[in-house]
Amino acid sequence: MRSKQIVTWLGVTLSITLINTACxxxxxxxxxxxxxxxxxxxxxxxxxxxxxxxxxxxxxxxxxxxxxxxxxxxxxxxxxxxxxxxxxxxxxxxxxxxxxLPFVGLRGEAGLDRPGRYTLQGATEEAVTIKERRTPDPLPNFLVGAFASWEVxxxxxxxxxxxxxxxxxxxxxxxxxxxxxxxxxxxxxxxxxxxxxxxxxxxxxxxxxxxxxxxxxxxxxxxxxxxxxxxxxxxxxxxxxxxxxxxxxxxxxxxxxxxxxxxxxxxxxxxxxxxxxxxxxxxxxxxxxxxxxxxxxxxxxxxxxxxxxxxxxxxxxxxxxxxxRLDITAGAGFEAFNPMFLLSTPQSILYSLAGGLTAPLVNRLGxxxxxxxxxxxxxxxxxxxxxxxxxxxxxxxxxxxxxxxxxxxxxxxxxxxxxxxxxxxxxxxxxxxxxxxxxxxxxxxxxxxxxxxxxxxxxxxxxxxxxxxxxxxxxxxx
CATH class of the missing domain: 1.20.1600.10 (Outer membrane efflux proteins (OEP))
Incomplete structure (x- = not known):
């Protein structure tokens, strides 16, 4: 437990040092x-x-x-x-x-996905019996939503x-x-x-x-x-x-x-x-x-x-x-493998929120x-x-x-x-x-x-x- 705390503090210290160096x-x-x-x-x-x-x-x-x-x-x-x-x-x-100002855009997608037999997802699907399978094969996907990005x-x-x-x-x-x-x-x-x-x-x-x-x-x-x-x-x-x-x-x-x-x-x-x-x-x-x-x-x-x-x-x-540089991304919308379920709430609702902090460290000549x-x-x-x-x-x-x-x-x-x-x-x-x-x-x-x-x-x-x-x-x- 103590060694884990030491590693955590070293990581925080190293991050602060890198940011100070970058600034x-x-x-x-x-x-x-x-x-x-x-x-x-x-x-x-x-x-x-x-x-x-x-x-x-x-x-x-x-x-x-x-x-x-x-x-x-x-x-x-x-x-x-x-x-x-x-x-x-x-x-x-x-x-x-x-x-x-935040950049906000609307996005609509329609796709079809079938993983290969010798992939992790394909092998997992194969291990499930036909009677227990819930997802279609191949798997369609439909998405409608609004997505935003913002540099603070x-x-x-x-x-x-x-x-x-x-x-x-x-x-x-x-x-x-x-x-x-x-x-x-x-x-x-x-x-x-x-x-x-x-x-x-x-x-x-x-x-x-x-x-x-x-x-x-x-x-x-x-x-x-x-x-x-x-x-x-x-x-x-x-x-x-x-x-x-x-x-x-x-x-x-x-x-x-x-x-x-x-x-x-x-x-x-x-x-x-x-x-x-x-x-x-x-x-x-x-x-x-x-x-x-x-x-x-x-x-x-x-x-x-x-x-x-x-x-x-x-x-x-x-x-x-x-x-x-602080970047924030967010998104909200509807996603389903069947258009009939696309507007079914709350099951088809999707949302995301993420923030990222980026600082130049190496090769700052430019x-x-x-x-x-x-x-x-x-x-x-x-x-x-x-x-x-x-x-x-x-x-x-x-x-x-x-x-x-x-x-x-x-x-x-x-x-x-x-x-x-x-x-x-x-x-x-x-x-x-x-x-x-x-x-x-x-x-x-x-x-x-x-x-x-x-x-x-x-x-x-x-x-x-x-x-x-x-x-x-x-x-x-x-």
């Missing part, structure tokens, strides 16, 4: 994210807090642009693909939720996996918001580029008229022997060069229109716009606020944060694989590798989160500096255009009075054309810088 997890080096950001942007004194991102319909006042954006939010293929990816992650939540989530492995799926669903939603922000910004940028190209084309046409008029004058002067054929050829070359530039700008207009049409999700067609308003456009004033607001306003930062939280839960799920990989992915998520914050800060800082420098550049370029336009008029007058060389007229016209081109380019960059700062601050997705 030990390898030590890993973890990394904690750094959430601190500077108090203000460099080279700026704007520390006022904004009221959050303004909706794109309020920020952009051009009705043609608003129509394009609204159409793109309905028809853009990439955005619609992302919407389906969100639906996939939402279904993943339901799948994970079902894993920690004592370590929250399944619930953590479900919560990680919820976080990734929210992350995919923020990813869609970030895509909307970029889509709105890209359409607005392309639209303003299109307006700029229209104005450049108008400038070229005006210059072609001016240069043709100058060419007509210089031809008359050649007939009166005031200039040579060289002057005529130089003026002709200038007209041809400007006409060549016209076709180049027309090609940019076609490509920009098609890029907008692609973003909107339609085949190439003319883009409705009012190019006349481009000259009077004034860049909107956007308050940058403080860098800490980026954490709440930028969808890509919120997405990185949610991915990080999901990666942390993945580590918990991987760690739980080292712990014992579990250790999965745990190490989950920890490595968490570290990756930390670096990605910090990189996303840093990138957002740099984007805003760059655009703030860009807006300031472009404002100064535009003011100086305006003065340059005014001076060169006056110089062109003066050069034409002097040339007509034979007091200026034709080269002075050509150079002045060329410089004036380039300056007007640059002025339109600078205006476009100003407007686009405003769009970029709006996007960088997290606007556009609401």
């Amino acid at each position: 030990k997890t390898p030590a890993l080096v973890t990394k904690t994210e750094n959430r601190t950001v500077p108090a203000a942007y460099v080279n700026t004194t704007d520390t006022a807090r904004t009221n959050g991102p303004v909706a794109w319909s309020e920020f952009f006042t051009d009705p043609n642009l608003d129509t394009l954006i609204a159409t793109a939010l309905r028809n853009n293929q990439e955005l619609n693909i992302t919407t389906q990816e969100i639906a996939i992650t939402r279904n993943e939540i339901q799948a994970r939720q079902g894993e920690y 989530d004592i370590w929250r492995r399944l619930r953590n996996a479900k919560q990680a799926a919820v976080l990734r669903y929210q992350s995919s939603t923020e990813g869609r918001n970030f895509m909307i922000t970029n889509l709105v910004g890209e359409i607005a940028t392309s639209y303003y580029e299109l307006l700029a190209y229209d104005n450049q084309l108008s400038i070229l046409k005006e210059n072609i008229d001016i240069q043709n008029n100058a060419l007509r004058i210089v031809r008359l002067q050649k007939e009166s022997a005031r200039v040579t054929e060289l002057a005529v050829r130089r003026f002709e070359a200038q007209v041809l060069h400007t006409r060549e530039m016209q076709y180049s700008v027309q090609q940019r207009i076609v490509e920009t229109e098609n890029r907008i049409n692609f973003l909107v999700g339609r085949y190439p067609q003319p883009v409705v716009r009012n190019s006349q308003s481009f000259v009077t456009l004034t860049p909107a004033v956007v308050r940058a606020g403080v860098p800490s607001q980026l954490l709440a306003n930028r969808p890509d930062i919120k997405r990185a944060e949610l991915d990080l939280a999901a990666a942390k839960l993945d580590v918990q799920v991987a760690r739980a694989n080292f712990y014992p 579990i250790k590798s999965a745990y190490s990989s989950a920890n490595a992915r968490q570290t990756q998520a930390v670096y990605n989160y910090e990189r996303t914050i840093l990138n957002a800060y740099v984007e805003v800082a760059n655009q703030l500096a860009n807006i300031s420098n472009l404002e100064n550049s535009y003011n100086l370029k305006t003065q340059e255009v005014t001076a060169l336009t006056q110089s062109t008029d003066i050069a034409n007058t002097l040339f007509g009075n034979a007091r200026a060389d034709y080269m002075e007229v050509l150079l002045t016209q060329r410089d004036a054309l380039e300056a007007r081109f640059d002025l339109v380019e600078t205006k476009m960059q100003q407007i686009n810088a405003t769009v970029n700062i709006y996007r960088a601050l997290g606007g556009g997705w609401k």
Whole structure:
């Protein structure tokens, strides 16, 4: 009796030791994210807090642009693909939720069994006389019942996996918001580029008229022997060069229109716009606020944060694989060798209930590798989160500096255009009075054309810088 108790205690002790050994997890080096950001942007004194991102319909006042954006939010293929990816992650939540609930299924069986003569069951049956035999030979069997299995989530492995799926669903939603922000910004940028190209084309046409008029004058002067054929050829070359530039700008207009049409999700067609308003456009004033607001306003930062939280839960799920797993199975139903007796109670009733505790003990390399990989992915998520914050800060800082420098550049370029336009008029007058060389007229016209081109380019960059700062601050997705 005493030896039996000793064996029992040894078995219990050995079981506890094995379970403790199985529950030990390898030590890993973890990394904690750094959430601190500077108090203000460099080279700026704007520390006022904004009221959050303004909706794109309020920020952009051009009705043609608003129509394009609204159409793109309905028809853009990439955005619609992302919407389906969100639906996939939402279904993943339901799948994970079902894993920690009991699985219950109905089962019906019908079979026929006859054991062999030289088996234990067959030999036993043979030993019984025919008169004493109670079971048919062969033996039918009919079964109808419900059977359930349930993994008791004592370590929250399944619930953590479900919560990680919820976080990734929210992350995919923020990813869609970030895509909307970029889509709105890209359409607005392309639209303003299109307006700029229209104005450049108008400038070229005006210059072609001016240069043709100058060419007509210089031809008359050649007939009166005031200039040579060289002057005529130089003026002709200038007209041809400007006409060549016209076709180049027309090609940019076609490509920009098609890029907008692609973003909107339609085949190439003319883009409705009012190019006349481009000259009077004034860049909107956007308050940058403080860098800490980026954490709440930028969808890509919120997405990185949610991915990080999901990666942390993945580590918990991987760690739980080292712990014992408790499974419970149960069943209830009716079973009989004759269908007539199938519903006879209580003789045909069957039921079962069992519980099992399983812990990994030998060859745990797979579990250790999965745990190490989950920890490595968490570290990756930390670096990605910090990189996303840093990138957002740099984007805003760059655009703030860009807006300031472009404002100064535009003011100086305006003065340059005014001076060169006056110089062109003066050069034409002097040339007509034979007091200026034709080269002075050509150079002045060329410089004036380039300056007007640059002025339109600078205006476009100003407007686009405003769009970029709006996007960088997290606007556009609401």
